[in-house]
Amino acid sequence: MVRALLLTAGMLTAIAGVRADDKPLDRGEIDKRAYKLAYDTALKGTELYNVAKDQAGCLRLYEGAVPALAAFLDHRPELAKTIAAQLAEADRLATVKDKAFALRKALDAVMEQTGEKAALKKPLWERLGGEKAVRAVIHDFVLAAAPDPKVDFFRGGKFPLDAKGVEKLEQYLVELVSATTGGPLKYTGRDMKSSHKGMKITEAEFTALAGHLVATLKKYKVPQAEIDELVGIVAGTAKDIVEVKK
Ligand code: HEM
CATH class of the missing domain: 1.20.1420 (A middle domain of Talin 1)
Incomplete structure:
Protein backbone atom coordinates (compact mmCIF):
# COMPACT_ATOMS: atom_id res chain seq x y z
CA MET A 1 0.00 0.00 0.00
CA LYS A 121 -6.39 15.86 -34.05
CA LYS A 122 -6.01 19.44 -35.29
CA PRO A 123 -5.80 22.08 -32.55
CA LEU A 124 -9.17 23.47 -31.48
CA TRP A 125 -8.11 26.90 -32.84
CA GLU A 126 -7.99 25.45 -36.35
CA ARG A 127 -11.18 23.47 -35.90
CA LEU A 128 -12.90 26.71 -34.87
CA GLY A 129 -11.81 28.19 -38.20
CA GLY A 130 -8.71 30.15 -37.15
CA GLU A 131 -8.32 33.86 -36.49
CA LYS A 132 -10.91 35.25 -38.90
CA ALA A 133 -13.69 32.97 -37.64
CA VAL A 134 -12.78 33.41 -33.96
CA ARG A 135 -12.71 37.22 -34.36
CA ALA A 136 -16.19 37.19 -35.90
CA VAL A 137 -17.55 34.92 -33.15
CA ILE A 138 -16.02 37.06 -30.37
CA HIS A 139 -17.38 40.26 -31.90
CA ASP A 140 -20.95 38.91 -32.12
CA PHE A 141 -20.65 37.31 -28.69
CA VAL A 142 -19.67 40.63 -27.06
CA LEU A 143 -22.43 42.45 -28.98
CA ALA A 144 -24.99 39.96 -27.62
CA ALA A 145 -23.66 39.61 -24.05
CA ALA A 146 -22.75 43.21 -23.19
CA PRO A 147 -26.28 44.67 -23.20
CA ASP A 148 -27.85 41.64 -21.42
CA PRO A 149 -28.98 42.64 -17.89
CA LYS A 150 -28.58 38.99 -16.82
CA VAL A 151 -24.83 39.39 -17.44
CA ASP A 152 -24.58 43.01 -16.20
CA PHE A 153 -21.32 43.27 -18.09
CA PHE A 154 -20.56 46.88 -17.17
CA ARG A 155 -21.32 46.19 -13.48
CA GLY A 156 -24.00 48.84 -13.03
CA GLY A 157 -21.87 51.43 -14.85
CA LYS A 158 -18.71 50.87 -12.77
CA PHE A 159 -16.82 49.70 -15.88
CA PRO A 160 -18.19 51.89 -18.67
CA LEU A 161 -16.12 50.66 -21.61
CA ASP A 162 -16.23 53.00 -24.61
CA ALA A 163 -15.93 51.75 -28.20
CA LYS A 164 -12.12 51.66 -27.89
CA GLY A 165 -12.38 49.74 -24.61
CA VAL A 166 -14.71 47.17 -26.18
CA GLU A 167 -12.36 46.82 -29.17
CA LYS A 168 -9.43 46.20 -26.81
CA LEU A 169 -11.47 43.68 -24.81
CA GLU A 170 -12.37 41.82 -28.02
CA GLN A 171 -8.69 41.71 -28.95
CA TYR A 172 -7.83 40.27 -25.53
CA LEU A 173 -10.60 37.68 -25.87
CA VAL A 174 -9.37 36.58 -29.31
CA GLU A 175 -5.84 36.29 -27.91
CA LEU A 176 -7.11 34.33 -24.92
CA VAL A 177 -9.00 31.88 -27.12
CA SER A 178 -5.89 31.51 -29.28
CA ALA A 179 -3.58 30.93 -26.32
CA THR A 180 -5.86 28.27 -24.80
CA THR A 181 -6.76 26.41 -28.00
CA GLY A 182 -3.40 26.02 -29.70
CA GLY A 183 -3.55 29.18 -31.84
CA PRO A 184 -0.58 31.41 -32.75
CA LEU A 185 -1.59 34.61 -30.88
CA LYS A 186 -0.20 35.21 -27.40
CA TYR A 187 -2.45 36.53 -24.64
CA THR A 188 -1.28 40.01 -23.60
CA GLY A 189 -4.00 40.97 -21.08
CA ARG A 190 -4.14 40.58 -17.31
CA ASP A 191 -4.98 37.30 -15.64
CA MET A 192 -8.63 36.45 -15.04
CA LYS A 193 -8.49 36.80 -11.27
CA SER A 194 -7.09 40.32 -11.11
CA SER A 195 -9.07 41.68 -14.08
CA HIS A 196 -12.40 40.64 -12.46
CA LYS A 197 -11.50 41.20 -8.83
CA GLY A 198 -14.19 42.97 -6.82
CA MET A 199 -16.78 42.82 -9.64
CA LYS A 200 -18.88 40.45 -7.50
CA ILE A 201 -19.72 38.41 -10.59
CA THR A 202 -22.32 35.76 -9.72
CA GLU A 203 -22.55 32.18 -10.93
CA ALA A 204 -25.82 33.07 -12.69
CA GLU A 205 -24.15 35.96 -14.55
CA PHE A 206 -21.29 33.71 -15.59
CA THR A 207 -23.78 31.09 -16.84
CA ALA A 208 -25.71 33.75 -18.76
CA LEU A 209 -22.46 34.88 -20.40
CA ALA A 210 -21.55 31.29 -21.32
CA GLY A 211 -25.06 30.93 -22.80
CA HIS A 212 -24.33 33.82 -25.18
CA LEU A 213 -21.09 32.13 -26.22
CA VAL A 214 -22.89 28.86 -27.00
CA ALA A 215 -25.64 30.69 -28.92
CA THR A 216 -23.07 32.62 -30.99
CA LEU A 217 -21.05 29.49 -31.76
CA LYS A 218 -24.27 27.78 -32.84
CA LYS A 219 -25.14 30.75 -35.05
CA TYR A 220 -21.77 30.24 -36.77
CA LYS A 221 -22.55 26.52 -37.18
CA VAL A 222 -19.58 25.42 -35.07
CA PRO A 223 -19.99 21.66 -34.43
CA GLN A 224 -21.17 20.57 -30.96
CA ALA A 225 -17.87 18.81 -30.11
CA GLU A 226 -15.93 22.05 -30.65
CA ILE A 227 -18.57 24.05 -28.74
CA ASP A 228 -18.23 21.63 -25.81
CA GLU A 229 -14.46 21.89 -25.89
CA LEU A 230 -14.38 25.71 -25.93
CA VAL A 231 -17.13 26.02 -23.32
CA GLY A 232 -15.17 23.55 -21.16
CA ILE A 233 -12.16 25.87 -21.35
CA VAL A 234 -14.25 28.92 -20.51
CA ALA A 235 -15.92 27.05 -17.62
CA GLY A 236 -12.44 26.45 -16.22
CA THR A 237 -12.08 30.22 -15.67
CA ALA A 238 -15.14 30.41 -13.38
CA LYS A 239 -13.05 29.65 -10.29
CA ASP A 240 -11.08 32.87 -10.93
CA ILE A 241 -13.98 35.05 -12.07
CA VAL A 242 -17.07 34.12 -10.04
CA GLU A 243 -17.07 35.72 -6.59
CA VAL A 244 -20.73 35.17 -5.62
CA LYS A 245 -22.12 31.64 -5.52
CA LYS A 246 -25.73 32.13 -6.58
C1 HEM B 1 -20.38 37.53 -16.18
C2 HEM B 1 -19.09 37.34 -16.41
C3 HEM B 1 -18.13 38.46 -16.75
C4 HEM B 1 -18.23 39.81 -16.60
C5 HEM B 1 -19.38 40.60 -16.02
C6 HEM B 1 -16.99 40.40 -17.09
C7 HEM B 1 -16.71 41.75 -17.09
C8 HEM B 1 -15.51 42.31 -17.49
C9 HEM B 1 -15.21 43.72 -17.48
C10 HEM B 1 -16.17 44.83 -17.05
C11 HEM B 1 -13.94 43.88 -17.91
C12 HEM B 1 -13.16 45.20 -18.09
C13 HEM B 1 -12.35 45.43 -16.87
C14 HEM B 1 -11.54 46.70 -16.92
O1 HEM B 1 -11.70 47.50 -17.85
O2 HEM B 1 -10.76 46.90 -16.00
C15 HEM B 1 -13.44 42.55 -18.23
C16 HEM B 1 -12.19 42.29 -18.70
C17 HEM B 1 -11.83 41.08 -19.24
N1 HEM B 1 -12.56 39.93 -19.21
FE1 HEM B 1 -14.33 39.65 -18.33
N2 HEM B 1 -16.18 39.41 -17.54
C18 HEM B 1 -16.83 38.21 -17.37
C19 HEM B 1 -16.37 36.97 -17.71
C20 HEM B 1 -15.27 36.75 -18.47
C21 HEM B 1 -14.88 35.48 -19.03
C22 HEM B 1 -15.67 34.19 -18.87
C23 HEM B 1 -13.71 35.68 -19.71
C24 HEM B 1 -12.88 34.72 -20.51
C25 HEM B 1 -12.83 33.44 -20.30
C26 HEM B 1 -13.38 37.08 -19.57
C27 HEM B 1 -12.26 37.66 -20.12
C28 HEM B 1 -11.88 38.97 -19.91
C29 HEM B 1 -10.64 39.56 -20.42
C30 HEM B 1 -9.60 38.84 -21.27
C31 HEM B 1 -10.60 40.87 -19.97
C32 HEM B 1 -9.51 41.90 -20.26
C33 HEM B 1 -8.40 41.81 -19.22
C34 HEM B 1 -7.48 43.00 -19.26
O3 HEM B 1 -7.97 44.12 -19.22
O4 HEM B 1 -6.26 42.80 -19.33
N3 HEM B 1 -14.33 37.68 -18.82
N4 HEM B 1 -14.42 41.62 -17.95
Whole structure:
Protein backbone atom coordinates (compact mmCIF):
# COMPACT_ATOMS: atom_id res chain seq x y z
CA MET A 1 0.00 0.00 0.00
CA VAL A 2 2.74 2.47 0.96
CA ARG A 3 4.56 1.53 -2.22
CA ALA A 4 1.45 2.15 -4.29
CA LEU A 5 0.96 5.58 -2.72
CA LEU A 6 4.59 6.55 -3.28
CA LEU A 7 4.26 5.53 -6.89
CA THR A 8 1.19 7.70 -7.32
CA ALA A 9 2.91 10.65 -5.65
CA GLY A 10 5.88 10.32 -7.99
CA MET A 11 3.65 10.11 -11.03
CA LEU A 12 1.67 13.14 -9.90
CA THR A 13 4.75 15.30 -9.57
CA ALA A 14 5.25 14.67 -13.27
CA ILE A 15 1.83 16.00 -14.18
CA ALA A 16 1.53 18.88 -11.72
CA GLY A 17 4.83 20.49 -12.67
CA VAL A 18 5.26 23.73 -14.48
CA ARG A 19 7.78 24.23 -17.25
CA ALA A 20 11.28 25.26 -16.36
CA ASP A 21 10.49 28.75 -17.69
CA ASP A 22 7.62 28.94 -15.15
CA LYS A 23 4.90 29.23 -17.80
CA PRO A 24 1.74 27.23 -17.09
CA LEU A 25 1.44 23.99 -19.06
CA ASP A 26 -0.65 24.13 -22.21
CA ARG A 27 -3.48 21.68 -22.80
CA GLY A 28 -1.45 19.52 -25.15
CA GLU A 29 1.25 19.11 -22.54
CA ILE A 30 -1.28 18.35 -19.78
CA ASP A 31 -2.84 15.71 -22.06
CA LYS A 32 0.56 14.17 -22.72
CA ARG A 33 1.30 13.96 -19.02
CA ALA A 34 -2.18 12.67 -18.17
CA TYR A 35 -1.69 9.95 -20.78
CA LYS A 36 1.66 8.98 -19.28
CA LEU A 37 0.26 8.92 -15.73
CA ALA A 38 -2.72 6.78 -16.83
CA TYR A 39 -0.42 4.49 -18.82
CA ASP A 40 2.16 4.06 -16.03
CA THR A 41 -0.60 3.49 -13.46
CA ALA A 42 -2.35 0.87 -15.62
CA LEU A 43 0.96 -0.87 -16.32
CA LYS A 44 1.94 -0.95 -12.66
CA GLY A 45 -1.60 -1.99 -11.67
CA THR A 46 -1.61 -4.87 -14.13
CA GLU A 47 1.75 -6.00 -12.81
CA LEU A 48 0.53 -5.86 -9.20
CA TYR A 49 -2.69 -7.62 -10.07
CA ASN A 50 -1.36 -10.35 -12.35
CA VAL A 51 2.26 -10.87 -11.36
CA ALA A 52 2.37 -10.04 -7.64
CA LYS A 53 -1.22 -11.30 -7.21
CA ASP A 54 -1.81 -8.21 -5.10
CA GLN A 55 -5.35 -7.20 -6.05
CA ALA A 56 -5.71 -4.89 -3.06
CA GLY A 57 -2.44 -3.13 -3.93
CA CYS A 58 -3.64 -2.61 -7.47
CA LEU A 59 -6.91 -1.16 -6.21
CA ARG A 60 -5.11 1.21 -3.81
CA LEU A 61 -2.91 2.42 -6.67
CA TYR A 62 -5.95 3.11 -8.85
CA GLU A 63 -7.80 4.75 -5.95
CA GLY A 64 -4.93 7.19 -5.59
CA ALA A 65 -4.31 7.92 -9.25
CA VAL A 66 -7.80 8.12 -10.76
CA PRO A 67 -9.25 10.98 -8.64
CA ALA A 68 -5.94 12.83 -9.01
CA LEU A 69 -6.14 12.52 -12.80
CA ALA A 70 -9.69 13.88 -12.76
CA ALA A 71 -8.44 17.01 -11.01
CA PHE A 72 -6.12 17.81 -13.95
CA LEU A 73 -8.66 17.24 -16.68
CA ASP A 74 -11.16 20.04 -16.12
CA HIS A 75 -10.39 21.18 -19.67
CA ARG A 76 -11.98 17.88 -20.78
CA PRO A 77 -15.42 17.99 -19.15
CA GLU A 78 -16.71 14.84 -20.90
CA LEU A 79 -13.71 12.80 -19.83
CA ALA A 80 -13.99 14.21 -16.29
CA LYS A 81 -17.63 13.02 -16.26
CA THR A 82 -16.60 9.52 -17.39
CA ILE A 83 -13.99 9.37 -14.63
CA ALA A 84 -16.51 10.55 -12.00
CA ALA A 85 -18.98 7.88 -13.19
CA GLN A 86 -16.34 5.13 -12.92
CA LEU A 87 -15.34 6.35 -9.44
CA ALA A 88 -19.00 6.18 -8.36
CA GLU A 89 -19.30 2.73 -9.93
CA ALA A 90 -16.21 1.52 -8.05
CA ASP A 91 -17.70 2.87 -4.82
CA ARG A 92 -20.92 0.98 -5.44
CA LEU A 93 -19.30 -2.35 -6.34
CA ALA A 94 -18.50 -4.82 -3.57
CA THR A 95 -15.39 -6.81 -4.46
CA VAL A 96 -11.80 -5.61 -4.78
CA LYS A 97 -11.64 -7.13 -8.25
CA ASP A 98 -14.76 -5.35 -9.53
CA LYS A 99 -13.67 -2.04 -8.02
CA ALA A 100 -10.23 -2.33 -9.65
CA PHE A 101 -11.79 -3.09 -13.04
CA ALA A 102 -14.15 -0.10 -12.77
CA LEU A 103 -11.22 2.22 -12.09
CA ARG A 104 -9.17 0.63 -14.86
CA LYS A 105 -11.96 1.66 -17.25
CA ALA A 106 -11.42 5.27 -16.16
CA LEU A 107 -7.68 4.92 -16.92
CA ASP A 108 -8.52 3.45 -20.34
CA ALA A 109 -10.80 6.41 -21.10
CA VAL A 110 -7.99 8.84 -20.20
CA MET A 111 -5.54 6.97 -22.44
CA GLU A 112 -8.01 6.86 -25.30
CA GLN A 113 -8.78 10.57 -25.20
CA THR A 114 -5.34 11.99 -24.45
CA GLY A 115 -3.10 9.59 -26.36
CA GLU A 116 -1.33 9.72 -29.72
CA LYS A 117 -4.50 9.41 -31.75
CA ALA A 118 -6.08 12.29 -29.87
CA ALA A 119 -2.89 14.30 -30.40
CA LEU A 120 -3.18 13.88 -34.16
CA LYS A 121 -6.39 15.86 -34.05
CA LYS A 122 -6.01 19.44 -35.29
CA PRO A 123 -5.80 22.08 -32.55
CA LEU A 124 -9.17 23.47 -31.48
CA TRP A 125 -8.11 26.90 -32.84
CA GLU A 126 -7.99 25.45 -36.35
CA ARG A 127 -11.18 23.47 -35.90
CA LEU A 128 -12.90 26.71 -34.87
CA GLY A 129 -11.81 28.19 -38.20
CA GLY A 130 -8.71 30.15 -37.15
CA GLU A 131 -8.32 33.86 -36.49
CA LYS A 132 -10.91 35.25 -38.90
CA ALA A 133 -13.69 32.97 -37.64
CA VAL A 134 -12.78 33.41 -33.96
CA ARG A 135 -12.71 37.22 -34.36
CA ALA A 136 -16.19 37.19 -35.90
CA VAL A 137 -17.55 34.92 -33.15
CA ILE A 138 -16.02 37.06 -30.37
CA HIS A 139 -17.38 40.26 -31.90
CA ASP A 140 -20.95 38.91 -32.12
CA PHE A 141 -20.65 37.31 -28.69
CA VAL A 142 -19.67 40.63 -27.06
CA LEU A 143 -22.43 42.45 -28.98
CA ALA A 144 -24.99 39.96 -27.62
CA ALA A 145 -23.66 39.61 -24.05
CA ALA A 146 -22.75 43.21 -23.19
CA PRO A 147 -26.28 44.67 -23.20
CA ASP A 148 -27.85 41.64 -21.42
CA PRO A 149 -28.98 42.64 -17.89
CA LYS A 150 -28.58 38.99 -16.82
CA VAL A 151 -24.83 39.39 -17.44
CA ASP A 152 -24.58 43.01 -16.20
CA PHE A 153 -21.32 43.27 -18.09
CA PHE A 154 -20.56 46.88 -17.17
CA ARG A 155 -21.32 46.19 -13.48
CA GLY A 156 -24.00 48.84 -13.03
CA GLY A 157 -21.87 51.43 -14.85
CA LYS A 158 -18.71 50.87 -12.77
CA PHE A 159 -16.82 49.70 -15.88
CA PRO A 160 -18.19 51.89 -18.67
CA LEU A 161 -16.12 50.66 -21.61
CA ASP A 162 -16.23 53.00 -24.61
CA ALA A 163 -15.93 51.75 -28.20
CA LYS A 164 -12.12 51.66 -27.89
CA GLY A 165 -12.38 49.74 -24.61
CA VAL A 166 -14.71 47.17 -26.18
CA GLU A 167 -12.36 46.82 -29.17
CA LYS A 168 -9.43 46.20 -26.81
CA LEU A 169 -11.47 43.68 -24.81
CA GLU A 170 -12.37 41.82 -28.02
CA GLN A 171 -8.69 41.71 -28.95
CA TYR A 172 -7.83 40.27 -25.53
CA LEU A 173 -10.60 37.68 -25.87
CA VAL A 174 -9.37 36.58 -29.31
CA GLU A 175 -5.84 36.29 -27.91
CA LEU A 176 -7.11 34.33 -24.92
CA VAL A 177 -9.00 31.88 -27.12
CA SER A 178 -5.89 31.51 -29.28
CA ALA A 179 -3.58 30.93 -26.32
CA THR A 180 -5.86 28.27 -24.80
CA THR A 181 -6.76 26.41 -28.00
CA GLY A 182 -3.40 26.02 -29.70
CA GLY A 183 -3.55 29.18 -31.84
CA PRO A 184 -0.58 31.41 -32.75
CA LEU A 185 -1.59 34.61 -30.88
CA LYS A 186 -0.20 35.21 -27.40
CA TYR A 187 -2.45 36.53 -24.64
CA THR A 188 -1.28 40.01 -23.60
CA GLY A 189 -4.00 40.97 -21.08
CA ARG A 190 -4.14 40.58 -17.31
CA ASP A 191 -4.98 37.30 -15.64
CA MET A 192 -8.63 36.45 -15.04
CA LYS A 193 -8.49 36.80 -11.27
CA SER A 194 -7.09 40.32 -11.11
CA SER A 195 -9.07 41.68 -14.08
CA HIS A 196 -12.40 40.64 -12.46
CA LYS A 197 -11.50 41.20 -8.83
CA GLY A 198 -14.19 42.97 -6.82
CA MET A 199 -16.78 42.82 -9.64
CA LYS A 200 -18.88 40.45 -7.50
CA ILE A 201 -19.72 38.41 -10.59
CA THR A 202 -22.32 35.76 -9.72
CA GLU A 203 -22.55 32.18 -10.93
CA ALA A 204 -25.82 33.07 -12.69
CA GLU A 205 -24.15 35.96 -14.55
CA PHE A 206 -21.29 33.71 -15.59
CA THR A 207 -23.78 31.09 -16.84
CA ALA A 208 -25.71 33.75 -18.76
CA LEU A 209 -22.46 34.88 -20.40
CA ALA A 210 -21.55 31.29 -21.32
CA GLY A 211 -25.06 30.93 -22.80
CA HIS A 212 -24.33 33.82 -25.18
CA LEU A 213 -21.09 32.13 -26.22
CA VAL A 214 -22.89 28.86 -27.00
CA ALA A 215 -25.64 30.69 -28.92
CA THR A 216 -23.07 32.62 -30.99
CA LEU A 217 -21.05 29.49 -31.76
CA LYS A 218 -24.27 27.78 -32.84
CA LYS A 219 -25.14 30.75 -35.05
CA TYR A 220 -21.77 30.24 -36.77
CA LYS A 221 -22.55 26.52 -37.18
CA VAL A 222 -19.58 25.42 -35.07
CA PRO A 223 -19.99 21.66 -34.43
CA GLN A 224 -21.17 20.57 -30.96
CA ALA A 225 -17.87 18.81 -30.11
CA GLU A 226 -15.93 22.05 -30.65
CA ILE A 227 -18.57 24.05 -28.74
CA ASP A 228 -18.23 21.63 -25.81
CA GLU A 229 -14.46 21.89 -25.89
CA LEU A 230 -14.38 25.71 -25.93
CA VAL A 231 -17.13 26.02 -23.32
CA GLY A 232 -15.17 23.55 -21.16
CA ILE A 233 -12.16 25.87 -21.35
CA VAL A 234 -14.25 28.92 -20.51
CA ALA A 235 -15.92 27.05 -17.62
CA GLY A 236 -12.44 26.45 -16.22
CA THR A 237 -12.08 30.22 -15.67
CA ALA A 238 -15.14 30.41 -13.38
CA LYS A 239 -13.05 29.65 -10.29
CA ASP A 240 -11.08 32.87 -10.93
CA ILE A 241 -13.98 35.05 -12.07
CA VAL A 242 -17.07 34.12 -10.04
CA GLU A 243 -17.07 35.72 -6.59
CA VAL A 244 -20.73 35.17 -5.62
CA LYS A 245 -22.12 31.64 -5.52
CA LYS A 246 -25.73 32.13 -6.58
C1 HEM B 1 -20.38 37.53 -16.18
C2 HEM B 1 -19.09 37.34 -16.41
C3 HEM B 1 -18.13 38.46 -16.75
C4 HEM B 1 -18.23 39.81 -16.60
C5 HEM B 1 -19.38 40.60 -16.02
C6 HEM B 1 -16.99 40.40 -17.09
C7 HEM B 1 -16.71 41.75 -17.09
C8 HEM B 1 -15.51 42.31 -17.49
C9 HEM B 1 -15.21 43.72 -17.48
C10 HEM B 1 -16.17 44.83 -17.05
C11 HEM B 1 -13.94 43.88 -17.91
C12 HEM B 1 -13.16 45.20 -18.09
C13 HEM B 1 -12.35 45.43 -16.87
C14 HEM B 1 -11.54 46.70 -16.92
O1 HEM B 1 -11.70 47.50 -17.85
O2 HEM B 1 -10.76 46.90 -16.00
C15 HEM B 1 -13.44 42.55 -18.23
C16 HEM B 1 -12.19 42.29 -18.70
C17 HEM B 1 -11.83 41.08 -19.24
N1 HEM B 1 -12.56 39.93 -19.21
FE1 HEM B 1 -14.33 39.65 -18.33
N2 HEM B 1 -16.18 39.41 -17.54
C18 HEM B 1 -16.83 38.21 -17.37
C19 HEM B 1 -16.37 36.97 -17.71
C20 HEM B 1 -15.27 36.75 -18.47
C21 HEM B 1 -14.88 35.48 -19.03
C22 HEM B 1 -15.67 34.19 -18.87
C23 HEM B 1 -13.71 35.68 -19.71
C24 HEM B 1 -12.88 34.72 -20.51
C25 HEM B 1 -12.83 33.44 -20.30
C26 HEM B 1 -13.38 37.08 -19.57
C27 HEM B 1 -12.26 37.66 -20.12
C28 HEM B 1 -11.88 38.97 -19.91
C29 HEM B 1 -10.64 39.56 -20.42
C30 HEM B 1 -9.60 38.84 -21.27
C31 HEM B 1 -10.60 40.87 -19.97
C32 HEM B 1 -9.51 41.90 -20.26
C33 HEM B 1 -8.40 41.81 -19.22
C34 HEM B 1 -7.48 43.00 -19.26
O3 HEM B 1 -7.97 44.12 -19.22
O4 HEM B 1 -6.26 42.80 -19.33
N3 HEM B 1 -14.33 37.68 -18.82
N4 HEM B 1 -14.42 41.62 -17.95
